[in-house]
Amino acid sequence: MNFSHTSVLLQETVDALVTDPGGIYVDGTLGGAGHSFEICSRLSGAGQLIGIDQDADAIRAATERLAPFGDRVRIIRSNYSEMRACLSELGITEADGILLDLGVSSYQLDEPSRGFTYRDEDAPLDMRMDQRQSRTAKDILAEYSEPELYRMIRDYGEDRFAKNIARHIVRARAEKPIETTGELNAIIRAAIPAKVRAAGGHPSKRTYQALRIELNRELEVLGDSLDGMIDLLKPGGRLCVITFHSLEDRIVKTNFKRNENPCTCPGDFPVCVCGKVSKGHVVTRKPVLPSVEELETNSRSKSAKLRVFEKSRKIEWKEE
Numbered sequence: 001m002n003f004s005h006t007s008v009l010l011q012e013t014v015d016a017l018v019t020d021p022g023g024i025y026v027d028g029t030l031g032g033a034g035h036s037f038e039i040c041s042r043l044s045g046a047g048q049l050i051g052i053d054q055d056a057d058a059i060r061a062a063t064e065r066l067a068p069f070g071d072r073v074r075i076i077r078s079n080y081s082e083m084r085a086c087l088s089e090l091g092i093t094e095a096d097g098i099l100l101d102l103g104v105s106s107y108q109l110d111e112p113s114r115g116f117t118y119r120d121e122d123a124p125l126d127m128r129m130d131q132r133q134s135r136t137a138k139d140i141l142a143e144y145s146e147p148e149l150y151r152m153i154r155d156y157g158e159d160r161f162a163k164n165i166a167r168h169i170v171r172a173r174a175e176k177p178i179e180t181t182g183e184l185n186a187i188i189r190a191a192i193p194a195k196v197r198a199a200g201g202h203p204s205k206r207t208y209q210a211l212r213i214e215l216n217r218e219l220e221v222l223g224d225s226l227d228g229m230i231d232l233l234k235p236g237g238r239l240c241v242i243t244f245h246s247l248e249d250r251i252v253k254t255n256f257k258r259n260e261n262p263c264t265c266p267g268d269f270p271v272c273v274c275g276k277v278s279k280g281h282v283v284t285r286k287p288v289l290p291s292v293e294e295l296e297t298n299s300r301s302k303s304a305k306l307r308v309f310e311k312s313r314k315i316e317w318k319e320e
Contacts, residue, residue, distance in 0.1 A: 006106060009035030009242055012288050013099065014038045016136045023096030025052045026087070028080030029210060033062035035200065040069040043298035051075045052086055057107065059294045079130065081225045094234045102222065103244035104298065116212060118204035119308045121182035130191040131214045137211045141178045146170045156219070156247065157210030165191040165207055209245065219247055226255040230279050233311040238283065244303050249287070256282045256309045283308035
């Protein structure tokens with residue numbers, strides 16, 4: 001197994017993340033360990049890296065790649081939503097930096113048996129990030145009602161033909177179960193006007209994104225986890241998040257702004273009375289984007305955005 005993946009915004013992310021070489025850093029989406037390898041390369045003294053991933057293939061690949069760093073590295077198979085519990089088992093209560101590199105790895109996209117890609121016409125409709133779970137994309141296509149399919153494709157795929165795609169899926173599965181990527185591709189093609197198919201990208205792209213997000217609860221998990229990660233940071237610690245589509249980025253941007261300015265008082269109040277205190281500040285007023293050079297060498301970086309939040313530092317008051 002070759003878990004190949006070119007890490008996006010590698011230097012920019014690790015430069016922002018590693019503020020103390022002797023600190024504790026958590027990679028919540030370990031993958032092939034591209035970012036983690038660079039983080040470990042910069043650690044010294046008591047510096048540690050904790051890598052978390054729910055994909056067994058990623059765990060195996062990362063374990064091999066990070067082996068040169070010995071006991072400086074701990075790797076855990078779990079979802080990043082369980083980060084606090086994972087760290088607690090290691091006796092760790094706070095971290096100097098946390099990284100999330102969201103989306104699908106190159107390996108997952110390129111391995112047909114995982115069913116993430118619409119480019120293979122004979123792959124199973126799997127799409128599980130964690131293959132310990134039983135439900136697959138095939139089950140969603142078989143079980144969801146037409147309104148549920150429409151909602152999923154509209155909200156998570158942002159496809160203007162969501163209603164027609166949902167209708168075609170329901171019509172097709174009444175004749176036989178939808179079992180392969182090729183079968184789903186044919187259904188989606190039939191639901192989208194020929195002129196649109198000719199002018200745009202692959203017609204299945206948005207529906208596959210929607211299925212993957214729905215199956216793995218990606219946006220729900222992200223939205224529910226960010227506050228807890230900021231709470232896990234040491235004063236001055238940083239949370240770095242790389243997103244790959246507008247739905248993810250919107251959640252991160254909104255959360256960071258709210259944690260920076262949580263006040264809910266009406267704008268005409270002269271002073272804050274709600275008592276909500278800022279947890280820190282947004283380091284990246286605008287997201288960091290890939291360089292021209294990176295875009296030329298890695299086409300999958302084109303939609304990547306990096307946002308960084310820094311937790312407030314403790315202020316020590318000294319009596320005169």
